[in-house]
Amino acid sequence: MxxxxxxxxxxxxxxxxxxxxxxxxxxxxxxxxxxxxxxxxxxxxxxxxxxxxxxxxxxxxxxxxxxxxxxTPVVAADVRDAAAVVGALHELVTRVAVPRLFAADVEAMRAANERFAAAVRAGEVEAALQADDDLHDVLVRVCGNRAAAATVARYIPLIRRLERRRFGEGGTCRSVELHDQLIRACAAGDVDGAVRVTAEIWRGLAELADSD
CATH class of the missing domain: 1.10.10.10 (Winged helix-like DNA-binding domain superfamily/Winged helix DNA-binding domain)
Known part of the structure; x- marks a missing residue:
């Protein structure tokens, strides 16, 4: 530091x-x-x-x-609980944000996913997690719900500790393809589709905690 x-x-x-x-x-x-x-x-x-x-x-x-x-130790139950809360809020954020997205917002998500994919291939954990945050933060920003944004920011560090450790053990963090699906749904204005993909992303994090 x-x-x-x-x-x-x-x-x-x-x-x-x-x-x-x-x-x-x-x-x-x-x-x-x-x-x-x-x-x-x-x-x-x-x-x-x-x-x-x-x-x-x-x-x-x-x-x-x-x-x-x-x-504190990395406790699977704590990560699972945090992922459930953050996932539910991201579903809310996605539902509100998708109809408000501009082309530039979708392009920012694509660029973030490209950085994410490159970082995963290179095994660069910090860059991958930052790019993942950048992608989802587009939706949080566009949604404009400050309570949701503050709650997500509060609980993400608990989740990131486990994600980072798993990435370091040879995992691939989150799926680039799931991000692509999310971006396609956002670009098409498909609110329900974007919410479904968001739910799948966060279910994967809960399963990560369950397997710890």
Whole structure:
């Protein structure tokens, strides 16, 4: 993790620590200390403590007062629950967004899937997951439902930890073909078809958790 600028310190501390947990730089079960991370990030302890509180609330850290704060293990049931919530919200987002899409939005989804496919072929996990986020974020943005967007952002890190580990074990993350099907449905204005593909994508993530 790199030192962060002294702007929006709480949010930047949160993002840096969250990303380090999701990527495995800080491993499951690792004890974290506010003083240590504050020094690494070039911050005071206050924004790091605030970040810890948020990460505990989101399930990436667990804390026992006056004892420890540590990274939670990757628990299949937690990932399955998160995938169920995020999947349901993506179905809602897709249903609302598809009629509002412009050609440029569909093209942005195609470009993201091309990056996704290239990253999968190259075994570049971070690039693949970022491209996957970019693709689905088009629909979230166009939908304009801030509550859905905030909830998705909250629970995606729990899911990404398992996805990243499976990708590193030789998996292919999500199907490029499913993305293609989703994009074709969006381009055709086929709301029901796009929702069906979205549901299939998120069922696959639930099954990933069940097989862990």
């Amino acid at each position: 790199e030192p962060v600028p002294r702007t929006l310190l709480r949010d930047r501390a949160y993002a840096a620590i969250r990303d380090a947990i999701v990527t495995g730089e800080i491993e499951p079960g690792a004890v974290v200390r506010d003083a240590d991370l504050a020094e690494r990030l070039g911050l005071s302890r206050a924004p790091v403590r605030e970040a810890f509180s948020r990460l505990v609330d989101e399930g990436l850290l667990e804390s026992k007062p006056q004892s420890y704060t540590r990274v």
